[in-house]
Amino acid sequence: MKALYLHNRKITIMGTPQIRELLHEYINKADERLINLMYAMVQADMKDDDYELSATHKKILDKRLAEHKANPSSGSSWEEVKTRVRSQL
DSSP: OEEEEETTEEEEEOOHHHHHHHHHHHHHHOOHHHHHHHHHHHHHHOOGGGOOOOHHHHHHHHHHHHHHHHOGGGSOOHHHHHHHHHHTO
16 A cells, blocks of 8 residues: 655555455444445445346346246235235235
């Protein structure tokens, strides 16, 4: 790591790997409020095109969509799903 001095303060210059490591350590120790703030910053910075599904996930979704189109009534309503989940609690 390199360092420089600005107004008699030492500033450490780090590469991406070092920053990532420090951020991981910080996240593991941070309280809920700070985690939520960091998450909000990441979400605000992300664009819809920043994330792409893997080929495997695309295949899974394509298969599920084809199954739904072949038999649209085979699924469950949201109310049915909630009832089923609540009965298992």
